[in-house]
Amino acid sequence: MTHEKGASDMTVCLTLLSATAWNPTRSRVFGDESLGERDLREARAVVATLPPHSLIVRTPSPGCARIAETVGLDSTPEPALRDLDYGTWRGRTVDEIATADPHGFSAWLTDPAAAPHGGETVRGLCHRSAHWLAGVPRDGARTLAIVEPALARALLVHALSAPVKAFWRLEVAALSPISLTTGSDGWHVRFTSVIPPDGPSSRPETLSSAARRAGSVFGPDGSPQRQPAHVTPWPHQPLGTGSARPRGAPGTVMTG
Secondary structure (H helix, E strand, C coil): CCCCCCHHHHCCEEEEEECCCCCCCCCCECCCCCCCHHHHHHHHHHHCCCCCCCEEEECCCHHHHHHHHHCCCCCEECHHHCCCCCHHHCCCEHHHHHHHCHHHHHHHHHCCCCCCCCCCCHHHHHHHHHHHHHCCCCCCCEEEEEECHHHHHHHHHHHCCCCHHHHHHCCCCCCCCEEEEEECCEEEEEECCCCCCCCCCCCCCCHHHHHHHCCCEECCCCCEECCCCCEEEECCCCCCCEEEEECCCCEEEEEC
16 A cells, blocks of 8 residues: 655745844954854753754854754754855954955845855855755654854745845844745745743844834845735734735745
8 A cells, every 4th residue: 555645744844043143233253153151041942942853953063063062952964054155254354344345245245146255155055055945854844953044044035935135135033943834835934033031132123023024025126025915914823923925925924
């Protein structure tokens, strides 16, 4: 007797956990993976709220390895989830690069195919992460991926079928679980907020979170657009979970 696969057998259940957030200040260091004690406390609090996962993978970086070790997760480093290669910019601040090579820095922020640092292009990163996502087991089992923020952005670009230029407009919060699941109509994306044990973080609201609350979708240039008439807000759930779903769009975005 042959086993006919049901809907649950063809489902991908992936949870992303970004180790850090891209801090757009001029003092930010490219490739900086440093974590403070507050970050580790938040990691413990967040992981405690997650359901068990059959497979746990991570970016092969010191920061992601430290988070997995701190929260007691047996994770496997995944080469395909390596951080963006910043080339000659690694270890240098945003201010240094913007001053020394303003044209190259501007090109990098606007052209996904640009690589003024001699490393990997944003387009290349998005292609690499999409290829990995296509290989995640579709057996209904839960997979947790602890990644650097660039990887989280790239995976969201693919899941939301957004233009590659949207990469820089997706501001992923640190240690806030993002659930990606497949459905008959494509990828469903849910953003979850977890209050750390020592109270709400003082981190400012990001562009993407403000856009999601406004029910935004992406425009042709990758920028979030105000909710149009064809977007139907879903009702709020008991714990403040809400969503906005563009009809006919390949991805569903939910926040909670």
